[in-house]
């Protein structure tokens with residue numbers, strides 16, 4: 001199964017999980033790069049507001065054609081209960097081209113339901129697996145069993 005991990009990360013948590021998944025699966029990885037400045041307090045407030053309002057942004061051109069992959073695993077931080085703005089843009093731009101999808105997300109809190117619902121609605125997909133990881137679990141390394149479970153689901157779907 002040809003797999004791509006595509007992710008956006010503002011402060012590194014989602015990136016760390018994306019790299020862990022792509023290393024475990026030995027698959028391609030694509031970092032979505034936003035053209036908007038999102039640093040600092042102003043960037044935080046602007047990002048939360050835009051995510052809440054379901055806005056898109058301009059992202060840099062991506063390297064990989066998602067239609068060439070059997071599975072695209074998409075990772076996003078939770079922003080205001082939704083997916084991050086650059087991920088909304090990426091999914092919207094590619095939504096007709098995905099084959100299978102799986103989702104992962106990182107958040108300060110424990111509620112990932114509205115983010116995954118948002119991603120399902122915009123992509124029109126039923127993901128084969130989804131996993132939410134708390135920022136704290138990323139930082140102390142305790143996310144690993146969750147990722148192992150996520151990878152098992154993905155591998156089982158290939159049988």
Ligand SMILES: Cc1cc2nc3c(=O)[nH]c(=O)nc-3n(C[C@H](O)[C@H](O)[C@H](O)COP(=O)(O)O)c2cc1C
Pocket residue numbers: 008009010011012013014015043044045047048049076077078079080081082106107108109110111134135
């Ligand atoms: C603009 C913004 C909005 C956020 N909104 C939420 C939220 O609604 N719920 C939550 O649990 N965490 C929220 N967070 C925390 C992030 O989801 C969390 O820190 C995540 O791990 C950041 O991922 P990153 O390091 O890959 O950017 C928010 C963070 C930002 C920057």
